[in-house]
Amino acid sequence: MSTFSAQEKESRQPVAVMTPEFKADAVEKLRQLRLQGPVQRVRLRSGLDAWAVLSYDLAREALTHPALVQDTTPAEEALAAVGYVLHKKGQGATGSMLAADPPDHTRLRRLVAPTFSARRIKLLQARVQTITTELLDQMSGQDEVDLVEAFTAPLPITVISELLGVPEEERSGFREMTGQFLSAQMDARREAGIWLNNYVAALVAGKRARPADDLLSDLVAQTNDEDGALSDAELIGTGVLLVIAGHETTVNLLGNAMVALFRNPDQAAVLRQRPDLLENAVEEFLRYDSSVEQSSFRFAAADLELGGVQIRRGDVVSVFLGEASRAAPQTGDPKVLDVARPSPRHVAFGHGIHYCLGAPLARMEGAIAIGELLRRFPQIRPAGPVEEVNWIPAGIMRGPVQLPVVLR
Numbered sequence: 001m002s003t004f005s006a007q008e009k010e011s012r013q014p015v016a017v018m019t020p021e022f023k024a025d026a027v028e029k030l031r032q033l034r035l036q037g038p039v040q041r042v043r044l045r046s047g048l049d050a051w052a053v054l055s056y057d058l059a060r061e062a063l064t065h066p067a068l069v070q071d072t073t074p075a076e077e078a079l080a081a082v083g084y085v086l087h088k089k090g091q092g093a094t095g096s097m098l099a100a101d102p103p104d105h106t107r108l109r110r111l112v113a114p115t116f117s118a119r120r121i122k123l124l125q126a127r128v129q130t131i132t133t134e135l136l137d138q139m140s141g142q143d144e145v146d147l148v149e150a151f152t153a154p155l156p157i158t159v160i161s162e163l164l165g166v167p168e169e170e171r172s173g174f175r176e177m178t179g180q181f182l183s184a185q186m187d188a189r190r191e192a193g194i195w196l197n198n199y200v201a202a203l204v205a206g207k208r209a210r211p212a213d214d215l216l217s218d219l220v221a222q223t224n225d226e227d228g229a230l231s232d233a234e235l236i237g238t239g240v241l242l243v244i245a246g247h248e249t250t251v252n253l254l255g256n257a258m259v260a261l262f263r264n265p266d267q268a269a270v271l272r273q274r275p276d277l278l279e280n281a282v283e284e285f286l287r288y289d290s291s292v293e294q295s296s297f298r299f300a301a302a303d304l305e306l307g308g309v310q311i312r313r314g315d316v317v318s319v320f321l322g323e324a325s326r327a328a329p330q331t332g333d334p335k336v337l338d339v340a341r342p343s344p345r346h347v348a349f350g351h352g353i354h355y356c357l358g359a360p361l362a363r364m365e366g367a368i369a370i371g372e373l374l375r376r377f378p379q380i381r382p383a384g385p386v387e388e389v390n391w392i393p394a395g396i397m398r399g400p401v402q403l404p405v406v407l408r
């Protein structure tokens, strides 16, 4: 039985968001939504109703709120009502740290954290530089390329595959399936979750038979631990999470950064003159137009209040990280792209215990990739009007589907 008055019900009418039409103009539409209030009732593309959190302060509050958790139990009815895919334990990324609350989260994160520490990532820098140079060499014979296909996709895919230990001949399928997994089409999502699961399970079986010097082999060794540090389902969930989170996010960061520079050629000129600004520029790209539009869902384990809005036990909350970052207080005008902005503030990597584990890697890849692209191709420009960029239509990612460019 409903506990809301007619007026409350009225105010809870959800606004449809993240439809393909919405996403085509997402930056402006999300800004308008935030101006109506930083916590809004929305209907997502999947049909699921959720609370959208749109401001910087409330995004940080939501992502550290003790009653907003990953455990889906209180929301299962609401999720089932729209046929939302809840992979069973051991499917999709359900066994991963991103789907877990403490203490499981703490244990799972601790196992992989050393691989992604700033110190370990620094050791990878030379390899990332080499992969970048090879890809740019391949492009240099051509006048026009799709930058996504030729560069922004293969670079992060190669880097994460080498880290995990995915053999070259087995890398081709996972980009498409990751895209499908992140889509809002439930059947496609379910199918992709199972595909990715089987894919990682096969890789793991290979590592078990022939351990190598890579992250998946290290994790396999953890499942053989007498203490049982990692179950098989957790191992596979972790592999699926790393395959997805380790590339799609960075592919789109690079694409969005180049779109932003094409729209602001003066900033590309600044970066060519001052490569020392590249690391800062990556923070600005993350703030200005990030690749992860929404956090993973949080589920209310108890009634709570957020920004003056009552959230009930079982409600679903989605933090709109891109909009919250664009709305964050900054030095200077937040509407402009300024690669020299002092310490751009953002929540592009999330906040709290699930703060992106791959942030040092993404930052390093971003600085090398953008810096080298601008250096090697001083004339690089979009092949058509940049306003006509096709944004990924569905899912929580934001990035160009293709980015045709002229190189000289």
Ligand code: HEM
Residues within 6 Å of the ligand: 097, 098, 099, 109, 160, 241, 242, 245, 246, 247, 249, 250, 253, 290, 291, 292, 295, 296, 297, 321, 347, 348, 349, 350, 351, 353, 354, 355, 356, 357, 358, 359, 361, 362
């Ligand atoms: C520009 C690139 C990237 C962006 C914008 C990004 C963004 C994010 C965000 C927003 C979260 C938190 C999600 C939430 O709280 O619901 C997250 C978590 C995570 N990311 Fe990233 N990510 C990027 C690159 C990477 C890379 C390269 C890797 C790995 C190689 C990675 C691995 C992870 C993992 C493992 C988590 C889960 C952490 C946890 O649950 O404790 N990410 N990322």
